[in-house]
Amino acid sequence: MAVEEVIIEHPWIYTLGVMMMPILVGSLVFLAYYFYEKNTRSYILASKIPGPPPIPIFGNAHMVLGFQNAEIFKMAIKLAEIYGEGNIARIFFGNKVVVGLMHPDDIEIILNSNVHLEKSEEYRFFKPWLGDGLLISSGDKWRNHRRIIAPAFHQNVLKTFVNIFNSNSRAVVDRMTKESGKEFDVHEYMSEVTVDILLETAMGTARSTQNHDGFEYAMAVMKMCDIIHQRHYKIDLRYDPLFYFTRTKKEQEKHLGTIHGLTTKVFQDKKKNFAKHVQDGYTPKPSFDEIINNKNSFIPTSPTKGLRDDLDEQDENDVGEKRRLAFLDLMIETAYSGSNLSDTEIKEEVDTIMFEGHDTTAAGSSFCLCLLAIHKDIQEKVYQEQKAIFGNSDRFATFADTVEMKYLERVILESLRLYPPVPIIARRVNEDVKLVSGDYTIPKGATVVIGTFLVHRRADVYPNPTVFDPDNFLPERTQNRHYYSFIPFSAGPRSCVGRKFAMLKLKVLLSTIIRNFHLKSNLTEKDFQLQGDIILKRADGFRLEMEPRKKSTSVK
Numbered sequence: 001m002a003v004e005e006v007i008i009e010h011p012w013i014y015t016l017g018v019m020m021m022p023i024l025v026g027s028l029v030f031l032a033y034y035f036y037e038k039n040t041r042s043y044i045l046a047s048k049i050p051g052p053p054p055i056p057i058f059g060n061a062h063m064v065l066g067f068q069n070a071e072i073f074k075m076a077i078k079l080a081e082i083y084g085e086g087n088i089a090r091i092f093f094g095n096k097v098v099v100g101l102m103h104p105d106d107i108e109i110i111l112n113s114n115v116h117l118e119k120s121e122e123y124r125f126f127k128p129w130l131g132d133g134l135l136i137s138s139g140d141k142w143r144n145h146r147r148i149i150a151p152a153f154h155q156n157v158l159k160t161f162v163n164i165f166n167s168n169s170r171a172v173v174d175r176m177t178k179e180s181g182k183e184f185d186v187h188e189y190m191s192e193v194t195v196d197i198l199l200e201t202a203m204g205t206a207r208s209t210q211n212h213d214g215f216e217y218a219m220a221v222m223k224m225c226d227i228i229h230q231r232h233y234k235i236d237l238r239y240d241p242l243f244y245f246t247r248t249k250k251e252q253e254k255h256l257g258t259i260h261g262l263t264t265k266v267f268q269d270k271k272k273n274f275a276k277h278v279q280d281g282y283t284p285k286p287s288f289d290e291i292i293n294n295k296n297s298f299i300p301t302s303p304t305k306g307l308r309d310d311l312d313e314q315d316e317n318d319v320g321e322k323r324r325l326a327f328l329d330l331m332i333e334t335a336y337s338g339s340n341l342s343d344t345e346i347k348e349e350v351d352t353i354m355f356e357g358h359d360t361t362a363a364g365s366s367f368c369l370c371l372l373a374i375h376k377d378i379q380e381k382v383y384q385e386q387k388a389i390f391g392n393s394d395r396f397a398t399f400a401d402t403v404e405m406k407y408l409e410r411v412i413l414e415s416l417r418l419y420p421p422v423p424i425i426a427r428r429v430n431e432d433v434k435l436v437s438g439d440y441t442i443p444k445g446a447t448v449v450i451g452t453f454l455v456h457r458r459a460d461v462y463p464n465p466t467v468f469d470p471d472n473f474l475p476e477r478t479q480n481r482h483y484y485s486f487i488p489f490s491a492g493p494r495s496c497v498g499r500k501f502a503m504l505k506l507k508v509l510l511s512t513i514i515r516n517f518h519l520k521s522n523l524t525e526k527d528f529q530l531q532g533d534i535i536l537k538r539a540d541g542f543r544l545e546m547e548p549r550k551k552s553t554s555v556k
């Protein structure tokens, strides 16, 4: 029997209705979600904080669509100026509340707290690289690891590194000589030397095993920072399921290969060495406790008054320990002596220290050199101070010499003020935070972004805030300044563990360069194109010129 085909003719209005249905349902869901969100406590509290008006679903994320890294930095500063009145500004990234703080009193509430210690959700982009290392870990794990790691940067350990700082500084001066008389980007040299220094000090790697790996590592780190920064603000890169299919993910794999290649080798070699020593019956002496508990240890001054750079207050006498106990030695020994430290955990801390310890100081030293090249009168004062310390000799600097470098220290601090290598710090607030600077409450769960770059340029704290003036760090000026108005190394319980390492290294490195080269530049600071991709950089390159100074007698 033939089946009769039945064709039902729908009126056009019916067809249109069927087609529109998903759009209608979608719109209703969207509206319901929008109204729900607008009535959440978090949204209501955040809406009271000054900031650009959000649009549904996107919040303010649409404002940065198609932006490049350098433009994002400019945009953030503009937003803070327009809405924040220099104190506070809010944006919504989708439904995520992000609040920028620029007032020292508000910053103190966050950084000085033992509650808001957790890093913001955005730090998860570091995970494939740093795992659960000190920079991003939280809770007991962070507390335990910080307790183990911090002593590795104790003053008495740092003093034993001074000659390594010297020899590496001398080596980079030799390498840079070929650039004499022409404009070049000093950042690449600073990156390589800071990696080499870390390998030889914190990681305790013998110099002979180093090669050009340090440079490749530093370049891979720079590219990783760029990728992580893009993941902060590009929707397709932000969400893991989308990111997984992008070309950027493949690039990430490549750079991580270079980075982890080096750090894995460093860790494995060191571990093998340690195992051999143990097998040969060698017991390390003096113990780490003996080194850091020596009677000449310093007592820090009050952390809440003025500038605190305790390098000045160190006792020059040392126990004269024969053994250099570096961070990695300490980690391996601690694990060996029964602490609960796995190989993966040690490796994650190696990655963390290698990153935090090099990129920050590479940017810090590069900015400082560019500023000295521009401000020739200040460069001359630095040079005269060096002459007063070293005379005509180009001997290595001692720890005692670095204590005498008062003017250079002020120059470094002023450079860190104007161009802080870590331009923002982000935290997740675990409870509502009532602010001091205005009648605002940051809702629990929000991301707080501390605008180091902006708080360092507050006109009510620094007269002529954008002028490079090392005298901003004269004791009489720092004495009564709000402690949280100068936070290049962050502050409070989660501050930088490498602060003293960084200051000592910067002094030796910059002293060696200034004693050997005259720095020049035709640019002004207005020409700097700042880019804040995790670490503050010059998108236009750290360009300057160097001329060798007249050679003096070489005495080590």
Ligand code: HEM
Residues within 6 Å of the ligand: 134, 135, 136, 146, 202, 352, 353, 356, 357, 358, 360, 361, 364, 420, 421, 422, 424, 425, 426, 487, 488, 489, 490, 493, 494, 495, 496, 497, 498, 499, 501, 502
């Ligand atoms: C000029 C150089 C440096 C600057 C400006 C700097 C700045 C900072 C800042 C602002 C933080 C807090 C980051 C945050 O909360 O997101 C930090 C954390 C940290 N820094 Fe540095 N740093 C420098 C050098 C170093 C060095 C040389 C090392 C080690 C050798 C180091 C190791 C660390 C570590 C491990 C942390 C994480 C601490 C924790 O969360 O407990 N830093 N640094």
